[in-house]
Amino acid sequence: MDMTPPRTRLAILPTPLVRASRLERVLDAAPLFVKRDDLTGFGIAGNKARALEYLIGAALAERADIFVAAGSPSSNFCAAAAIAARVVGMDCDLLFSGEPPSVPSPNVALARAVGARLFFNVVETRDLLNDRVLEHANAIRAAGRRPYAVPRGGATAVGGLGYALAARELAEQCNLAEITPRTVVVATGSGGTQAGLVAGQVGFDLPWRLVGASVSRPAQGMAREVLRTSRACAAAMGLHEPSADDVDVRDCRGAGFGIASAEDQVSSRMALEHEGLLLDDYYGAKAMTLFRAMLAADAPTPAVFWHTGGVAASLTALMGGAS
Ligand SMILES: Cc1ncc(COP(=O)(O)O)c(C=O)c1O
Known part of the structure; x- marks a missing residue:
């Protein structure tokens, strides 16, 4: 039974799914796509x-x-x-x-x-x-x-609903583009975004492997949290329940939340200089570091980097200020 609460429209959807052909050349992997949730168009809310x-x-x-x-x-x-x-x-x-x-x-x-x-x-x-x-x-x-x-x-079941539908939105865009994504990487902080994506992926039977880059908490605890929220989200939508195997969280904290490692700095510079993408040190840069590492280890393609926003922190870091 669908027990979803009413939706208040805020975002401009669907967000673009764009081919990242210059990133493909520097990373020597293809095809690569970016899901532009930095462009949700409500304040600078991103995901x-x-x-x-x-x-x-x-x-x-x-x-x-x-x-x-x-x-x-x-x-x-x-x-x-x-x-x-x-x-x-x-x-x-x-x-x-x-x-x-x-x-x-x-x-x-x-x-x-x-x-x-x-x-x-x-x-x-x-x-x-x-x-x-x-x-x-x-x-x-x-x-x-x-x-x-x-x-x-x-990060609640209700908060996750938007991302359960976002998973289906990505699938629809991929169908139109005639691609079947195999790997999807997203930044994970509180876990609500990944939980929604897991609920949608399992519930709508979507083909990719979703990997969350945990930026602030150890992977195991985060995975438990994501599973719990994704199950509650699936239940609210009347969707099939995710299992522990559907939740893949990697520890991407490095030196700590908001502290960019040398690799994270390479990631954000690469994203800016090759694709014009702003990645922040809290979320986007760490997720891109994971994306690069997975592609270097031959993660299956087509692969999608889910850009979640973070424009405020990205710009303030460039200006040497606080976010
Ligand atoms: C830019 C950005 N990306 C990713 C995330 C992670 O999302 P979640 O907290 O749903 O895991 C956040 C969370 O605040 C965020 O602001």
């Missing part, structure tokens, strides 16, 4: 626009009047959530694990520009943020508000 279409839809269906989200101050999701809440007339509270940035930061500036309330330094470490979100939601509920609270990154 998070797809999750928010359903999270905001669910919040509206529950008659919530305030959206509560959390992340690090660099969070793309938090800024995107603040804008999405504003466009549907909802308030937004954002809880951050760190200090306010000492220099201008695009995501924080965007959240402020749409009137979100920002709470910095609410926990010592990011792992405690989800508990803090629930406490905050309870506190404002007791004060008469109707919160819709989501964990870091919006």
Whole structure:
């Protein structure tokens, strides 16, 4: 049975699927494609626009009047959530694990520009943020508000729905282009994006191997989390349940979240200089490093690099600032 909540349209879809022929030459692998979810066209939300279409839809269906989200101050999701809440007339509270940035930061500036309330330094470490979100939601509920609270990154079954449909969107584009992708690589942070893609891939019986580049958490724990969310997402859509074999997560943390290794720097320079793609040090560069390593190890092609966005951090890093 389909129990999906209503969808609030935010993104411009489908995003383009483009052949990366210059990357093919430098990587000596073909055919390669880029799925341009950096171009979802809602603020600078990248992949998070797809999750928010359903999270905001669910919040509206529950008659919530305030959206509560959390992340690090660099969070793309938090800024995107603040804008999405504003466009549907909802308030937004954002809880951050760190200090306010000492220099201008695009995501924080965007959240402020749409009137979100920002709470910095609410926990010592990011792992405690989800508990803090629930406490905050309870506190404002007791004060008469109707919160819709989501964990870091919006990684819930509802948030994953947009990516379950994105998997089908990719399949439709590939059908039109008469290609059968064999390898798909995506950056994985909170796991919501990969969870949705897994639910869609299994549920719609799609042919590729999806690999998530875990940028902030050890692979094993992340894989368990992705499996749990993808199963809940599949259940909500009435789709066939994914198994552990459907979840492939690789540890791409390197020196740490947002810290680019020498290989990551090669990845982002290569993407910019050969394809005009902006990759950030938190997500895109690490995923591209995995994509390059997999192709070098003869991963089957056609292969798709799923570009998830990160334009704010990419530009601020180039300018020597904070994201
Ligand atoms: C640019 C970008 N790419 C990838 C991700 C990872 O997505 P997820 O948190 O759904 O795993 C994020 C998460 O914030 C992101 O901002």
